[in-house]
Amino acid sequence: MTNTNPYYAVIFTSTHSENTEGYSDMANQMETLAKQQKGFLGIESARNAIGITVSYWESLKAIKNWKQETDHLVAQQKGREDWYRWYKVRICKVEREYEFFKS
């Protein structure tokens, strides 16, 4: 991912309800769509008991635009109605970072 500094992270943590029909397809669609947004930098996801998706953005404006993107609004609504028991969204400013690669 692009190493622009400063940039922003959206930490989305969630637990599923019993009904997850259609969730995977929608999650894949939303990831594809997110990657097409202006200001998108990267996305990372994992799910066990809890799901964590972190997306990275160039600016708060890019995050706001993505939140209000039409198809994403439909997905959010469907998520609240069907798929999620709970979720929490944290908008964060990345202040510092470091990385390790096995040599």
Added chain:
Amino acid sequence: MTNTNPYYAVIFTSTHSENTEGYSDMANQMETLAKQQKGFLGIESARNAIGITVSYWESLKAIKNWKQETDHLVAQQKGREDWYRWYKVRICKVEREYEFFKS
């Protein structure tokens, strides 16, 4: 978790190497130890192809202290030698958050 504002998040993303012997036990020990640190607010983890652990802290000082905690330093060293192929650490300031609960 305590809802102090502002607070900080450490996003730790990683991929494993072939050798993960002893990793789970150490991860559990480190989670237990993190929870005992001053300024600790919460921790969330999930792992599939990528592992994501987000820990939450009251201050940058609390994050720095945890990074330098003796047993944690040993775990970090072992992680670089054996368990991780790659990791990235992002220190973030949580600027805004919202939450949804199924009614």
